[in-house]
Amino acid sequence: MKVHAKDLEVGCIVNQDIMGRTSLPILTRNTVIQKQHIKALWAFGISEVSVEKTKADGSLFRPANLILPNKEKEKTETTSKQVGGSDQFIRTYLKSVQSFKRQFQQWQSGMSVDIAEMREVILPLTKMVAEESHLLYYINEYSSKTEYLYHHSIAVGIISAMLGKKLGLDAGNVNQVALAGILADCGMSRISPLVLKKQTALTENEFKEIKMHTAHSYKMIKEASLLKPEAKLAIFQHHERIDGSGYPTKEKNERVHLYSQIVAISDVFHAMTSERLYRSKQPIFKVLEMIRRDQFGKFNFKVVNALLDLFGNLTTGTQVRLSSGQMAEVVFTKSNYQTRPLVRVLPSEEIIDLSTQTELYISAIM
Known part of the structure; x- marks a missing residue:
């Protein structure tokens, strides 16, 4: 929908490139509006902006005045939405992030993990992405630095499921990998909030505390009957590497389970393509090349290749x-x-x- 730039609010999501008198966009599609963006639009004299109906926190955006498009503009906006992902997916994704956030906050207060609830959060999203694979390219766009942890868990669940499917897992095991992905960092709820929210590089002791999250995660889900042993192992092992350079137990080669590698590479990929408190995101295709080059020997070749095939094989005309x-x-x-x-x-x-x-x-x- 088109709105007046003066009516924009922090958290609005741009759904079309915003061009000024430059060859490059002032803001690219899928940008989550922050205060500095509003100032930039004002400086460039931009009066109208096309945004999603849903804000990044999952709430509806209700501007004071809508700009009603003519038929030609309406057609353009519809086409943009078809390319950039359906409004239904965006709403479902953002609501899922907020649902996960509420669950995480409950875990921080000592409550147990509800696996059935996690299924309700992640499986509708994996179904949508399986039906419209282009949506994969946009799940890293809506994350903010302060909400990164919640977006990350949702995204790792989705990417893990799609990698599992690419590697030939049946539907039941794809769902298990999705659950392993979304729950891999549930143990972060046992880490000091001061460490989780720190905006500068971690000290050695703080990093040691962070590394304990894999053990915390496993303890939180080890009795869950709805998770298979392989999924529980993936949650515990998702920071292991087949060259023995990972943690917590420096397992090597075939002792790092396939599911663990799927969740691990999904974790690395989404982290590198997202805004974080002390690190800026990088473009998807640049990250794919970095993983192929820098992670050689850390992941089984077929897992790396599956990631490249999943994101890299663009169809003609894209x-x-x-x-x-x-x-x-x-x-x-x-x-x-x-x-x-x-x-x-x-x-x-x-x-x-x-x-x-x-x-x-x-x-x-x-």
Whole structure:
């Protein structure tokens, strides 16, 4: 919906790029509005903004005045929404984050984990993403630094489920991996809130405390009858690496369960592509390349390849933004270069092979 920029509130979600007198957007689609964004829009003289009906905290945005679009504008907004994910998914996702937050706060006060409740939170989302895989590209967009932990758990559950499906797990085990993903960090509720909210790098002792969360998580779910042993193991092992460099017990090779690796790589991927208290997010395709390069030997090749296939194999015609700010569409993806397809720059029609243009990368899916 279109609203006057003066009516924007912190937490509103932009659903179309906001352009000024520059080649690059002032704000990109899916930006969660903060105070500095409102000031920037005022400085650039932007009077109208298209936003989602739901704010990042899951509440409805009720502006004082709506700008009613004509039919052509309405058509543009509808098309944008179809590409960027359905309004239903956004509402469901944001409500799920808030549901998880409430559960987490209850765990902090000593209450036990309700696995059935966690199923109700995560499984509707995995079903939506399984039916519309392009929604995967947007689940890292709505996280804020202060709400990161809750968004992260939801996102890791979704990505873990989709990786499990990509690796050939049956529906029941996909659901178990999803539950392992969403519950992997439930033990963070046993960590000091001061450490969780710290906005600078952790001290050695604080990091030791954080590393205890895997054991806390396992203790919180070890008696749960709705979780299979493999899912419980994944919750305990999701920071292990097959080269023995992980924690808590430095397991190696086949002793790190497949489910553990699925949740682990989902955890790493979402963390790197999200805003955090002391670290800025990075573009999805840049992160995929970093994982392939820097995490070599830490994860089984088939798990890394599944992640690359899940996010990297864009279909022909997919519109993207390049790191140069240019708009383009995918022409062809080579089997060994999932993150670097051939693209046609718009509107010039120039063909660029990203596998040979290392200074360029895909910065966003449109």
